[in-house]
Amino acid sequence: MEKLNRIHSRFVPLTLENVDTDQIIPARFLKATTRDGFGKNLFRDWRYDNDDEQKPKAGFVLNEAQYSGEILVAGKNFGCGSSREHAAWAIKDYGFKVVVSSFFADIFKNNALNNGLLPVTVSEAFLQAVFALNANDTITVDLETQTITIDATGLQESFEINKYKKTCLLNGYDDIDYLLSIRTDIEQFEKQYA
Amino acid sequence: MAKTLFDKIWDKHLVKQIEGGPSVLYIDRHFIHEVTSPQAFKGIENRGLNVFRPHQVVATADHNVPTLNQHLPIRDELSRLQVQQLIENCARHGVELYGLGHPYQGIVHVIGPELGITQPGMTIVCGDSHTSTHGAFGSIAFGIGTSEVEMVFASQCLLQSKPKLMRINIDGTLNKGVVSKDIILYIIAKLTASGATGYFVEYAGSAIRALSMEARMTICNMSIEMGARGGMIAPDETTFAYLKGREFAPAGEAWEKKVTEWQSLYSDADARFDVEINIRAEDIQPMITYGTNPGLGMPVNGSVPVTESITDEGERKNMQKSLQYMGLEAGKPLLGMPVQHVFIGSCTNSRIEDLRQVAALVKGRKKNAQVQVMIVPGSQQVSRQVREEGLDTIFREAGFEIRQAGCSACLGMNEDKIPAGEYCISTSNRNFEGRQGAGARTLLASPLTAAAAAITGVVTDVREWLS
Numbered sequence A: 001m002e003k004l005n006r007i008h009s010r011f012v013p014l015t016l017e018n019v020d021t022d023q024i025i026p027a028r029f030l031k032a033t034t035r036d037g038f039g040k041n042l043f044r045d046w047r048y049d050n051d052d053e054q055k056p057k058a059g060f061v062l063n064e065a066q067y068s069g070e071i072l073v074a075g076k077n078f079g080c081g082s083s084r085e086h087a088a089w090a091i092k093d094y095g096f097k098v099v100v101s102s103f104f105a106d107i108f109k110n111n112a113l114n115n116g117l118l119p120v121t122v123s124e125a126f127l128q129a130v131f132a133l134n135a136n137d138t139i140t141v142d143l144e145t146q147t148i149t150i151d152a153t154g155l156q157e158s159f160e161i162n163k164y165k166k167t168c169l170l171n172g173y174d175d176i177d178y179l180l181s182i183r184t185d186i187e188q189f190e191k192q193y194a
Numbered sequence B: 001m002a003k004t005l006f007d008k009i010w011d012k013h014l015v016k017q018i019e020g021g022p023s024v025l026y027i028d029r030h031f032i033h034e035v036t037s038p039q040a041f042k043g044i045e046n047r048g049l050n051v052f053r054p055h056q057v058v059a060t061a062d063h064n065v066p067t068l069n070q071h072l073p074i075r076d077e078l079s080r081l082q083v084q085q086l087i088e089n090c091a092r093h094g095v096e097l098y099g100l101g102h103p104y105q106g107i108v109h110v111i112g113p114e115l116g117i118t119q120p121g122m123t124i125v126c127g128d129s130h131t132s133t134h135g136a137f138g139s140i141a142f143g144i145g146t147s148e149v150e151m152v153f154a155s156q157c158l159l160q161s162k163p164k165l166m167r168i169n170i171d172g173t174l175n176k177g178v179v180s181k182d183i184i185l186y187i188i189a190k191l192t193a194s195g196a197t198g199y200f201v202e203y204a205g206s207a208i209r210a211l212s213m214e215a216r217m218t219i220c221n222m223s224i225e226m227g228a229r230g231g232m233i234a235p236d237e238t239t240f241a242y243l244k245g246r247e248f249a250p251a252g253e254a255w256e257k258k259v260t261e262w263q264s265l266y267s268d269a270d271a272r273f274d275v276e277i278n279i280r281a282e283d284i285q286p287m288i289t290y291g292t293n294p295g296l297g298m299p300v301n302g303s304v305p306v307t308e309s310i311t312d313e314g315e316r317k318n319m320q321k322s323l324q325y326m327g328l329e330a331g332k333p334l335l336g337m338p339v340q341h342v343f344i345g346s347c348t349n350s351r352i353e354d355l356r357q358v359a360a361l362v363k364g365r366k367k368n369a370q371v372q373v374m375i376v377p378g379s380q381q382v383s384r385q386v387r388e389e390g391l392d393t394i395f396r397e398a399g400f401e402i403r404q405a406g407c408s409a410c411l412g413m414n415e416d417k418i419p420a421g422e423y424c425i426s427t428s429n430r431n432f433e434g435r436q437g438a439g440a441r442t443l444l445a446s447p448l449t450a451a452a453a454a455i456t457g458v459v460t461d462v463r464e465w466l467s
């Protein structure tokens, strides 16, 4: 996994709430057997008319040229619904490294962390402050200090992440590396468990 | 110290506690299916690993399989490839597969319990959010992502932070026409689609104790729709009676020993929960959803809420978007509204008991000519039972179409889709935009409410039919 630390970037605001995984990546795109290439189907049904890549829907934020960047900012309860990790893959593959929201669904948060996509939970007030920004304003997310800052105004909040996950992201490790390192403990456990 | 049911199972499966981090949790059963496993198999193979404990993994093909002519090759090329890969992956890693054509094939959350693979006190995971279903047996069961499927393949363990605990007590007697689907739709409407995020829920109380295993599964199944990690119900005589004699349930002396062990699985009287909610069973009516998340539900004879009264701007916007998608007007009732489709199936309501309820209601009646009715049994075993009990005749005489087992129109990955703009009363668990097909409009309800609509062609209060 790629290391992650400081992200300084413009952002894409998705003001909707309760964005579910069926919207992030519709079920018909789950037939792939690899992890790559999901970005082009991210928010597919909101992005295009009649599923036609030649017909982007006006008004949907990914289609608006003034918005870009590595940070997706979304309304509360982002990522609810199914456990499909394809949702995290699609967001990552599209080019985002951070998702900011005032509330995340549990499984989505885990899936994101397991793929080097950083979910940052902010207060509702902070979220609204971001939504009020101009398209060319930037945000800085610093994993080491666990802070998120609106560069133009200096408004800053700290965010939580568990110590273990933080170390993993900073170093580009994943859980499997760790689990493999404790296999003897697991075998020991199995013996006394049976 | 007093322990909750959850604590008892969690503690028993704790391999190690990482300081300042998650716990290493041992997993007893791992269910897999064709959609969320291929990348995980590839992942461990890239690391040069085999599946660590293949005998604790059970596979089936359910999400994208056709529900007609399952004996023929799958027409959709990508689906066929996915199913083919599952066959090859399972063979290569020594994992038992109940694939297409196997008498045990079916929706993963239907077959685990009916085969007796799901048992009390276990930790159970699957790359599917409705794994919470298995919690009905008094197990810790939850959905995981593909990276986590890979972790379990590699180590039979997962890194998990302990969730907060919520208990929902439902006491009293259910009104006539009210079934377990109504209980859970009522709870989700009360708590909202995110109201239990971060929690594991235990359902308790006299109304829960009185439910069959099938009905309990329906409730645990939809725990995820309010954001919960999972749901569970302490095992009791109903649980043991359901499991006894099932294919993979313990037998003979082992059975006696297990039951004794299972009898200790309950929350101690003075165990503490982070949140407790009390509900009176009498307050619950037949429910229906009107919006695009399962929290937007109401009694079937209610009116769609008025959006102006919602003070939170984000919520108001969401509701307006939702109603626009659904083509529904705020303030109006749904009763009497025509529907074009009825879907009876999915891991929420495709078990034999659900289909018996439907058959009892529609026996001797005919469906409305404007409605297409699809019944998709949850598994091959359920299909067989339907035939043995003669329910298929009742359904055919009513003009219902009976399909073969699979997820089907629950998520519209195969050909079973609802056309854009049309209404479907569905016994499944999600009414998200496009869930049942692009532009499809889903109204979630119980099998009884769905069956009634099939006959009348409109949203119907099933209580009017029951004397």
Ligand code: SF4
Pocket: B062, B063, B107, B108, B109, B128, B130, B346, B347, B348, B406, B407, B410, B411, B428, B429
């Ligand atoms: S029936 Fe629907 S909810 Fe259940 S496992 Fe299949 S797709 Fe998921």
